Amino acid sequence: MFTRSNTARRRLSGASLANRTKKISWSLVRGVILFGLCFEIVYPFFVKIMQTFMTKEDLVDPTIKLYPLHWTLSTLRQTFTEIEFVPAAFNSLILSLTVSVLQMMICTLVGYGLARFKFRGRNLLFFMVILTLIIPPQLYSITQYLYFYYFGVGQHTVNLIGTYWPFLLLSLTGMGMKNGLYIFLMRQFFRGLPKELEDAAYIDGCGIFGTYLRVILPNARNMLITVFVLSFSWQWTDYFFSSMLLGAQQVTNLPLAIINNIQLIRTGGERVDPILYAVERNTACLLAIIPLLILFAFLQKKLINGIERSGLVE
Amino acid sequence: MAARAKKIRSLERKKSYAGYFFVLPFIIGVCFVFLPMIIEMIRLSFSTMIKPTVAGQSYTLDFAGLTYYKVFFTKDAWFLQLTWTTALNSLIDFICILFFSFFIAVLLNQEFRGRSLARVLFFIPVVVMTGVIAQVDSGSLANSIGSVDSIVDVGAQTAVSLPTVADLLQGSNVLDSRLVSVITAVITRMSVMVNGSGVQILLFLAGLQAISPAVYEAASIEGCSGWETFWKITLPMMSPIILLNAVYTAIECFTNTNNTVIRALLNMVNNQHKYSEAAARAVIYLLIVAVVVGIIFLLGKKLVFYRE
Numbered sequence: 100m101f102t103r104s105n106t107a108r109r110r111l112s113g114a115s116l117a118n119r120t121k122k123i124s125w126s127l128v129r130g131v132i133l134f135g136l137c138f139e140i141v142y143p144f145f146v147k148i149m150q151t152f153m154t155k156e157d158l159v160d161p162t163i164k165l166y167p168l169h170w171t172l173s174t175l176r177q178t179f180t181e182i183e184f185v186p187a188a189f190n191s192l193i194l195s196l197t198v199s200v201l202q203m204m205i206c207t208l209v210g211y212g213l214a215r216f217k218f219r220g221r222n223l224l225f226f227m228v229i230l231t232l233i234i235p236p237q238l239y240s241i242t243q244y245l246y247f248y249y250f251g252v253g254q255h256t257v258n259l260i261g262t263y264w265p266f267l268l269l270s271l272t273g274m275g276m277k278n279g280l281y282i283f284l285m286r287q288f289f290r291g292l293p294k295e296l297e298d299a300a301y302i303d304g305c306g307i308f309g310t311y312l313r314v315i316l317p318n319a320r321n322m323l324i325t326v327f328v329l330s331f332s333w334q335w336t337d338y339f340f341s342s343m344l345l346g347a348q349q350v351t352n353l354p355l356a357i358i359n360n361i362q363l364i365r366t367g368g369e370r371v372d373p374i375l376y377a378v379e380r381n382t383a384c385l386l387a388i389i390p391l392l393i394l395f396a397f398l399q400k401k402l403i404n405g406i407e408r409s410g411l412v413e
Numbered sequence: 414m415a416a417r418a419k420k421i422r423s424l425e426r427k428k429s430y431a432g433y434f435f436v437l438p439f440i441i442g443v444c445f446v447f448l449p450m451i452i453e454m455i456r457l458s459f460s461t462m463i464k465p466t467v468a469g470q471s472y473t474l475d476f477a478g479l480t481y482y483k484v485f486f487t488k489d490a491w492f493l494q495l496t497w498t499t500a501l502n503s504l505i506d507f508i509c510i511l512f513f514s515f516f517i518a519v520l521l522n523q524e525f526r527g528r529s530l531a532r533v534l535f536f537i538p539v540v541v542m543t544g545v546i547a548q549v550d551s552g553s554l555a556n557s558i559g560s561v562d563s564i565v566d567v568g569a570q571t572a573v574s575l576p577t578v579a580d581l582l583q584g585s586n587v588l589d590s591r592l593v594s595v596i597t598a599v600i601t602r603m604s605v606m607v608n609g610s611g612v613q614i615l616l617f618l619a620g621l622q623a624i625s626p627a628v629y630e631a632a633s634i635e636g637c638s639g640w641e642t643f644w645k646i647t648l649p650m651m652s653p654i655i656l657l658n659a660v661y662t663a664i665e666c667f668t669n670t671n672n673t674v675i676r677a678l679l680n681m682v683n684n685q686h687k688y689s690e691a692a693a694r695a696v697i698y699l700l701i702v703a704v705v706v707g708i709i710f711l712l713g714k715k716l717v718f719y720r721e
Binding site for chain 1: 428429430432435438441450517525531533535537540545546548615616650656657664668682688691703
């Protein structure tokens with residue numbers, strides 16, 4: 100019934116050959132571009148990793164650049180104990196996890212509200228979201244410190260500095276680090292979702308909040324993961340807010356430990372070589388980054404194509 | 414008829430109340446956390462701060478009118494100059510980063526071997542360029558922040574230096590020396606671009622993945638070429654995220670803590686304790702940023718496609 104003529108077959112194979120060469124050359128170009136750029140990112144990182152394993156002689160030797168001649172674990176061990184990695188990382192984990200989950204939930208809520216509902220003052224509120232992004236928190240850090248130092252009304256104030264409360268309060272009110280970005284992201288994403296998605300759910304008798312939970316959130320999965328990753332990583336490495344709101348005495352997390360615990364003069368009064376000191380600080384940073392990279396490697400696999408599965412047939 | 418209209422109106426009202434519920438956390442944040450601080454900053458810029466004579470007391474403010482704003486426009490030529498050059502530089506960075514990150518995100522969204530690894534590597538700048546790691550990297554800079562002149566470009570410092578390539582090109586008379594300087598400039602900016610676009614790539618990637626494959630499938634059945642698909646599907650579907658990234662990148666370029674103006678401002682606050690001067694300048698500079706962002710939004714209004 101459906102036999103192909105020879106010429107058609109030849110034309111087909113010719114087209115597929117052209118396609119294949121096009122495909123292969125494109126993947127070559129892509130490979131070169133990505134490799135080159137990754138090199139730019141990885142090279143400084145790689146140097147730091149290798150320096151971690153170098154002895155002092157290797158570090159001062161200008162001929163040794165890429166990998167150590169005398170491998171050693173002493174810097175790594177020294178740094179690990181000095182920043183008290185396990186307790187510090189545990190504190191960081193608790194704080195980052197709480198803050199990022201809260202921020203993810205609150206920012207999604209606010210973003211959805213701004214995207215889908217018409218109410219008075221919506222534009223003003225969105226303007227405020229952008230304003231929180233525009234004004235760098237570093238500029239009003241002193242006011243913020245005083246705000247939480249004398250937290251309360253009139254004479255009834257409590258000092259929240261040194262506790263996790265400022266972080267929780269800021270996250271709960273969408274005022275945490277870069278929360279404007281997350282709200283904005285969610286708003287843009289929800290505005291890009293087809294409205295029929297909700298309409299179908301409303302017709303099926305789903306309420307506004309039921310729709311939000313059962314239809315909207317599953318569709319926003321990629322964005323939720325993205326917000327979580329950003330929020331978690333930035334909280335994990337944040338020094339500015341931690342040093343301002345936690346201080347060093349009460350609670351120590353990883354960023355504080357890196358800056359405060361590694362000193363040129365150790366607690367015993369022993370002086371550390373400046374080069375070793377610099378390498379120790381870099382090593383501490385590596386120790387902080389690696390869990391994040393593992394987390395991201397795990398989570399980026401969950402970013403999947405095409406999430407408009409539920410409730411909509413186009 | 415009337416009853417039906419009423420019903421619809423009541424649904425609308427119900428929806429608007431629900432809207433308030435959704436944004437309630439942020440309203441509380443704006444009213445009780447954000448606005449008090451911003452108002453304080455603006456108040457500070459219009460007044461002179463009198464430090465407390467008794468320890469433990471808070472400062473008081475003495476109204477000074479436009480004094481500190483006048484200083485900005487009349488006396489400090491250097492700050493005006495700094496603002497202008499920084500703004501221009503930020504604009505170039507902004508354009509580079511936006512195009513670059515979109516391109517990389519499209520690449521990282523394609524299927525190829527080693528994609529997961531590439532994605533993880535492009536994620537590194539997100540964590541390295543902020544917070545404690547940036548602080549440690551610029552550790553030696555921390556002391557030199559005092560004077561604006563001694564500020565070294567951090568991006569250039571962490572870049573992979575390519576003296577050999579540049580020397581090679583310069584030495585051999587194959588290429589014009591001006592062309593060589595352009596190439597080296599591009600390479601230097603490349604590292605700024607790569608390290609400055611981690612977040613943007615991640616956001617674009619999330620946006621790209623949100624496009625349903627069904628749409629692409631339909632397009633390919635209709636006989637769309639890859640080029641057409643990009644212009645007719647990917648770009649319009651991505652436009653909300655492009656607007657987001659444009660705004661975010663602009664803000665990031667203009668107000669990150671490596672920005673020379675922001676550094677000068679922070680230096681005034683933290684080291685010189687000139688709170689009012691810093692506040693007045695911050696207000697002016699952030700107004701400029703707000704204008705830039707406003708322009709992006711105006712452009713976005715025409716170009717962005719929302720499916721609602």
